[in-house]
Amino acid sequence: MEGRGAFGTAVKGFRDESAARFVRIDTLLLLATVGLMACSIYTIGTATEDDIAGSPYYYVLRQSIYAGVGLTLMLLVARFDYSRLRELKLGLYGVMIASIGLVFLLGAAARGSRRWIELPFFRFQPSELGKLLLILALSAFLIDRIRRLQDKETTSRIMLLALIPAIMVVSQPDLGSGLVYLAIVVTILFVAGTPWTHFAALGGLAAAAVTVVLVAAPAVGVTVLKDYQVDRLTAFINPSDDPQEQGYQLNQSITAIGSGQKTGRGSEEATQTKLDFLPEHHTDFVFAVVGEEFGFAGAALVLSLFALLIWRALRIMTMSKNLYGSLIAGGICAMLMFQVFVNVGMTVGIMPITGVPLPLMSYGGSSVLVTLLAVGLLQSIHVQARETAAAKGRELIV
């Protein structure tokens, strides 16, 4: 109690508001974030130095810039009260649908499918930003109907709002992001307290949908998922069936991770990575690089940082000053968990290959920036919660 008083005094002494907010950020969350970014930059640096002849720092330089910009944005977002975003829900949702739709238009213009919008400095991937926009918009829509959660209409409306962008990104084709959207909406509904009967109904519908997409539709000649997407989804069940195609990536990834043994082969001797046996070693399979170069020790360190990240996100969910914050934190938590488990699970061969990046670790501007913005939001929820608590505390003391 004395300690708290002392802290309160210290804060009171701090006339500068922003400095006070700065102090109220979650330092463990910051530590996990910065730690993962550092691991990412180091791993990408060693893995890609031979990838582009003549420019060994191509990827590591860009990833560092994304990290720098992203961390700055994160700190800016942390100072800002997320609650105001609730009023912008229609705008956020509109921006999301518009940007994803723009990809279609540009893709059609270029006569080919694509997932990004070409910007002067990098390729902006709207489906990545969409993850965050969806969390913010859905949480706000759900708050509006929070008293009618028992209504089937509420659940189906929210689901519909999520399914629209999900189907759009799946047809880009970006199956991984589509699945992230679904994970987000289900988690937000769950955190808000949707009755379990609704989830049971959703589960039934999902099962029916999967059956139609994978079995019934191909049987009558309608292809919903492209062949390679089905291959990727099923390759992990028996990778040696098809060692040339999807199974190849999986086998190489498992070999890379296994060969790292306890302490890794070091970046020079990591032949799976260095000799290109491991595909996409700076993006989707970056965790396999960690496993090969730094072994179980390195992989465990990275996983521990993720565990720390997720633990802090869950904790922030419980701390939030309002339900909107809890729902946002829940959505972000779902986004992070889904991507970490599916990506790492894919590299070790216990999950299907879905093309989901490993948050903060995989190379890529959109993914890094959006994830850091999401962490910024978590920090904002944390700061707001602490400020509210501090204000209440002051009131009590005063």
Add this chain to the structure above:
Amino acid sequence: MYLDSGNRPPITPQLAWRVAVIGGFALVMFALIFFRLWYLQVLSGDKYLAEANDNRIREIKVQAPRGVILDRDGRVLVANRPSLAVKVRPDEIPAPGPARQQLYRRLGRTLGLPPREVRARVEEQLKAQPFVAATVKQDVSHPVVTYLAEHGDDFPGVEPEAIHLREYPHREIGAHLFGTVGEVTEKQMKDTRYRGVVLGDRVGQSGIEYSYDRFLRGENGKKRVQVNALGVKTRNLRESDAKQGRNLRLGIDLDVQRVGQAALGTSRGAFVVMHAKTGEIVALGSSPSFDPNIFAKIIRQRDYDRLSSEENGKPLFNRATQAGYPTGSTFKLVTAVAALEGGLITPDTPLYDSGSLKVGGVIFRNAGGVSHGSLSLRHALTVSSDVFFYQLGLAANNKGDGLLIQNWAKRLGMGRLTGIDLPAEGQGLVPTPAWRNALYKKKLADRQWSVGDNINLSIGQGDLSVTPLQLAVAYATVANGGWAPRPHLGRRIEDADGRVLQEFETPARRRVQIAEPYRRAIMDGIVGAANSPGGTSTAVFDGFRIPIAGKTGTAEKGPGRADQSWYAAVTYPDDPQYVVVATDEAGGFGAERAAPMVRQIIAALYDAKDDGPATTGRVLD
């Protein structure tokens, strides 16, 4: 700790429960991933490390060049030529279907082969040896190999391999001796003589290459390289050098070989020059010959058919060791030994030659019907009296089991393998009553054995089938007084610097008893045949400085066909040095064609300046 935790708005139990569910789920997932990582990296790490190394390390076989084959003076007969082969790896070639067909088309276009041919070659080899890279083409030029390497993506599974092809600088000279080299077959792999050979290695498949394979074959080297995912070499790791096979020196004298081949010219025939005592072959040739360089690469079926067709005279056929013929009067030497050792006559027993002999209603005549009057063995050999030997054939038929001549022919090496160090030697045939009667029983002969067959045999006509090499061995055996040499080409094994590693010793195969007076009488007879007035080949060897004994032979081949010309000679008959046999399938009389050939060969053998016979013999024989 967070000091204001008590001031947080109390969370609802429902929210706490939901967060716990999510947290529990995360915990389970992390646990799963950790266990999986532990399993992969700690429990099975060794296995995956080995797999990763397998991925990156490729072992490339470095083919060892075979040993060089040299003549007796060290002149190169068979050399090596580095070359590039284009191969297709069975584990990387596209599965059968359109992709594979397209690869064949592309390869065909690049290598200048019809795609059908490419397919036939590859599929045939892959069928025979499914795990060995199939050779598409040998001796591919550097630009083509570079093109293939640069367009690797279009040619999946295609790779070049440095190989050594055999090279035969003297082309047709000695072509029948060397044989061919080819990839070891699966059947051969089970044979102990190919121990240490792996699939895809090239081993001797015929001729000397086959007989001396274990010396000529080198030890392949291994190159371990690191490759990346595209199979492109990134680093050399370790290398063990290929060891060239050891050199083989033959007893062959290239000059004599060349002269023999030239003497045969375009005729169908053969010649053998053998050291009488040791059996060392100094020259052995067959005509028509061929250029063995055609076998250094994969031979086209068209070429192979041409080289084995009857109308072209089957150039691949080695007439010196594989072709059996009746030998005509050269066989009289055998009949003489049989008659003397069988007690039918002594060297001085006179017999009367009236010009013909009537047996059972059939008249056997001398060539041209001439009569030589009363003569004994020496003179009978000199003038080659047929009637003299007919009488011996008749007598032999009526003595004991009637196989006196046949048994001696066998003892002197006919109808049996000589044991020369060349595979696929012909055995020949010495006709016997049992042989002919068995054929008759099977309705393969028109009649049973009769005394006439034995009379024909006595002068080397009829069903007798002897290879030129067998005839040389028989003459050497008689000249040696019973020591039957084993003919051989290989002399010794040397290293690359010419140091002797192993000297082959080839002792006489067997000893037969030929009494010295008999031997002398016979040798006198054939010395006379080449030197005395009236000798069948005296005219041919007129003015020749090398002392020789020699016997002509003229084998009848049936109505309408030219006679086969034979000559068998022994140099320095007092202390025999070389036996030389030559034959021309359609050369006519022995003195007309074969004897002049032998004179040329012997002149080359002794480096004697010789302008050849003034006249070719026209003596009837």
